[in-house]
Amino acid sequence: LAEVKLYPQVLINVRFEQQREIIGLPQIQTALREAEQELAGQGRILLRPSGTEPLIRVMVEGSDAEKVNATAKHLADLVREQL
Numbered sequence: 403l404a405e406v407k408l409y410p411q412v413l414i415n416v417r418f419e420q421q422r423e424i425i426g427l428p429q430i431q432t433a434l435r436e437a438e439q440e441l442a443g444q445g446r447i448l449l450r451p452s453g454t455e456p457l458i459r460v461m462v463e464g465s466d467a468e469k470v471n472a473t474a475k476h477l478a479d480l481v482r483e484q485l
Contacts, residue, residue, distance in 0.1 A: 409444075409445055409463045409464055409465055409470075410463070410464065410465075410466075410467040410470050410471075411461065411462070411463040411470070412461070412462050412463075412470050412471055412474040413459065413460070413461045413474075414459075414460045414461075414474050414475070414477075414478040415452070415455075415457045415458070415459055415460075416457060416458045416459075416460060416478050416481045416482055416485070417455075417456060417457055418456050418457070418458065418485045419456070419485075421451070421456065422484075422485060424458065424481060424484045424485060425449055425450070425451070425458075427484055429480065429484065430449070430480065430481070430484060433476070433477060433480050434447060434449060434477070437462070437473045437476070437477060440469065440473060441462075441464045441469070441473070444464050444465040444466070445462065445463050445464025445465060445466075445470065446462075446463050446464070447461070447462050447463075447473070447477070448460075448461040448462075449461075449477065449481070458481050458485075460474055460477045460478045460481060461474070462474040462477070
C-alpha cells in the first residue's frame with residue numbers, strides 16, 4: 403500500500419427534475435476532454451448518472467487540490483446548464 407498515492411477528490415451531485423441524456427452532448431464531451439488535458443495524466447474524471455437517485459455524479463480526482471476543485475465546479479455548472 404505504500405506505493406499507492408492518494409489524491410484529493412471532489413464529488414458534486416447535480417440533481418435533476420427530468421432525466422435527459424446529457425453526457426453524450428458535444429458541449430459536455432468537449433469540456434471533459436479539456437478537463438482531462440488539464441489534469442495531464444495526474445488524475446481522473448468520472449461523470450455518470452446515479453443508478454438510484456435523480457442525480458448526475460461529477461467526480462474529479464487529481465494531484466492538485468485547487469485544480470480538482472475548480473474542474474469539478476466547472477463541470478457541475480456545465481451539467482446544470484445543460485439540464
